[in-house]
Amino acid sequence: MKLSNGVETGIHCTAVLAGLKGDATLPALALAEYYGVSPTYLLKHLGRLTEAGILESVPGPSGGYRLARLVDDISLLDVVLAIEGPEPAFRCNEIRQCGADPLPADAYPAPCAIKVAMLKAEKAYRAALSETRLTDILDAHGASSDPRVLARGKRFVETRQRPQEG
Amino acid sequence: MKLSNGVETGIHCTAVLAGLKGDATLPALALAEYYGVSPTYLLKHLGRLTEAGILESVPGPSGGYRLARLVDDISLLDVVLAIEGPEPAFRCNEIRQCGADPLPADAYPAPCAIKVAMLKAEKAYRAALSETRLTDILDAHGASSDPRVLARGKRFVETRQRPQEG
């Protein structure tokens, strides 16, 4: 079980975009440079987030991405599901119904107990992700980060955001 | 994010092996036939479970696998970790420290807030898995399954277990 790295970059980028004021946008290329990741690959993830209604994309020069909702309305679960897809990690293949001399399907009216337990755990996982909103991430970041880190982020956003202010 | 199918087969097989009495064993080939999965591939998963101390393997004719511990001492988490590996699904690459004109490493004394949140969710996931023991699965299966299913399982175990009784 390995989570796509796109989740990490997606959340980070969403957090950065939360720092924009008003209608300002930030191009994908800028975010890619800021985090040292592949620009074109990042584009794919940002596209997923846009499809999911988490981000808005503005085409053309001075275009880019910005948040489509308030930071309070974005949870980590939203981002993870947008990038990884909505399907649960555990997928029951109903192997209990397979194999030698199988029974008819009507012999299995109750759901597979293993499936139930696995999905229950995954539900707990998603609940925890759902309880964490982007605001919480930003607050924790602001409270525990070194001033240099905050300054670098602020400088970056001010340098690359569109439209340029000033 | 997709969980290996080996997890599903691993749990099912462990549950079947729990039905053995005394020192009896069941060969991997029998389990593979029962569930209609690749025998050699199943062998790999059973090997992982043996390494983890969940199963015991007996070589030679009339050999096979059996539980290495009591059903109360085996949780779903044990099985999942044995097959998927102990590492968490979310792996922080510290991309916050990468990119253009990076800051020195000592600018990041606090752990990444995103990493903390993701691992916290995963901790909840593992806790839920850990609370579910193999006993619970067996109880639920015994209580909610059609008589035909239980009979098929019993017949299968009695037919293929080693040493053959009778």
Next chain:
DNA sequence: GTAGTGTTACTCGGATAAATATTGTCCGAGTGACATCGG
């Protein structure tokens, strides 16, 4: 000086390859059972 217009450069989006993880297969080492042979 101002409005209209054409070009241009920059953006995102989808189709196309490489790398990696998962899935599946094959062959070899080891072991207990069985048949055989001798007493």
Next chain:
DNA sequence: CCGATGTCACTCGGACAATATTTATCCGAGTAACACTAC
């Protein structure tokens, strides 16, 4: 008839391919800004 022994078939375990998924890349469509021209 009973015991020792050699062969054998069956087991698990690790090394070797095929497939699926993730990762990365390239190219095209679209758009707003800019410069230029005409008025």
